[in-house]
Amino acid sequence: MKRSTDNNSQTSLFKNESNYDSVDPQAESIPSLSGDVLLVEDNKVNQHLFTFNIEKTGAKVDLAENGQEGLQKALTDHYDLILMDIEMPLMDGKEAMSSLVQLGINIPIYALTANNMPSDIQEYSNLGFTGTLTKPLELTKLYQILNQHLTNSDDKVHNTSHASPILVQDPKIRAMFYTELAKQHFEITEYITTLNYSGLMKIAHVINGLAGNFGYDKLTLLAEKSLQSLKQKEYQQAIQHCSSLNQTVAEVLNEFND
Amino acid sequence: MSLTINILLVDDVEYSRDLLRGSLLTCTHEHKMDIETNFFHSSTGADIIDVIKYNKIDLVYLDIDLPHISGLNVLKEIRENYPKLMVVMVSGESSIENVTTAIRSGANGFIVKPFNSGRILETVENYLKRLSKQKAKS
Numbered sequence: 001m002k003r004s005t006d007n008n009s010q011t012s013l014f015k016n017e018s019n020y021d022s023v024d025p026q027a028e029s030i031p032s033l034s035g036d037v038l039l040v041e042d043n044k045v046n047q048h049l050f051t052f053n054i055e056k057t058g059a060k061v062d063l064a065e066n067g068q069e070g071l072q073k074a075l076t077d078h079y080d081l082i083l084m085d086i087e088m089p090l091m092d093g094k095e096a097m098s099s100l101v102q103l104g105i106n107i108p109i110y111a112l113t114a115n116n117m118p119s120d121i122q123e124y125s126n127l128g129f130t131g132t133l134t135k136p137l138e139l140t141k142l143y144q145i146l147n148q149h150l151t152n153s154d155d156k157v158h159n160t161s162h163a164s165p166i167l168v169q170d171p172k173i174r175a176m177f178y179t180e181l182a183k184q185h186f187e188i189t190e191y192i193t194t195l196n197y198s199g200l201m202k203i204a205h206v207i208n209g210l211a212g213n214f215g216y217d218k219l220t221l222l223a224e225k226s227l228q229s230l231k232q233k234e235y236q237q238a239i240q241h242c243s244s245l246n247q248t249v250a251e252v253l254n255e256f257n258d
Numbered sequence: 259m260s261l262t263i264n265i266l267l268v269d270d271v272e273y274s275r276d277l278l279r280g281s282l283l284t285c286t287h288e289h290k291m292d293i294e295t296n297f298f299h300s301s302t303g304a305d306i307i308d309v310i311k312y313n314k315i316d317l318v319y320l321d322i323d324l325p326h327i328s329g330l331n332v333l334k335e336i337r338e339n340y341p342k343l344m345v346v347m348v349s350g351e352s353s354i355e356n357v358t359t360a361i362r363s364g365a366n367g368f369i370v371k372p373f374n375s376g377r378i379l380e381t382v383e384n385y386l387k388r389l390s391k392q393k394a395k396s
Contacts, residue, residue, distance in 0.1 A: 107380070
């Protein structure tokens, strides 16, 4: 039977996380959810990784360090979903699961495990686990599970690059945005002159992610176009888009100053 | 016709019984469960078998910390006479000793004070599920 150690899992998880952050387009699609998830996991790296990715959806995460604590928490509070590691100190996931079944906990509980042989998965299913989420963490599968068992906040899946904006009304935060924008205006001018493409990419990235929240869709659109051209190394077009972006930034600042 | 459930609350603290009864009524009402509930109570756990028998109890919430006899001993007594009756243990703490002993003694559920409405609802849902399974078998 294939067994992975925690160290192996950690290495793979980190590798996987960086993949998702930079490459996997699927990872961009994060459901907007609400609900309570109990994560029963003793490994600190996995605790961080799962919590980070689950909380991105808007769901809340409560943590238990081992099977005993998981069992106690599951009996004390109501959760919409439990994610349970199998190999843990004090009480492993299988024993905790058996106790939860005996005590009539009928919420969905998924086994988190590096043991992905069919015989292992069958064993977990026989114990009462709703399903298995294998390590290294597959973000797409995690979000599928969360989507299936948690409440959809707005009944639609949003894409991080096309998120429906939450318009920021707070005057202090708006003032900060305009101050940053003024700095960016000078930087874009400088970077266009010096053909500093990586600098332009950074600024376009920031504007693309923020401007929509302040109601500046045109800025978002131009920043997105600039980013695309820069990524494709179409520099002539990129400079044109960045110039248009900078022109619009100036207009926004003038409007604000008026 | 709605289903009638006879519920026995075994707890020496009146306030605690009232709270549990109130929580059960609220959660079944809020979730529009088509059930009627009759409540019975015992503050000591004494003569529990007679209480269950004469009142045709369907579901028991049993405090683990009774003053004169341990709730776990009462559970054992129930199990000897009513192996299939649903018994939910109620405790002020979910110490692992209590939980594992309750499981070994045949508890069907375990809720912790202060009560969480979601957990209380789960116990009623579990009762209804057990009932429908039993009906399907017969």
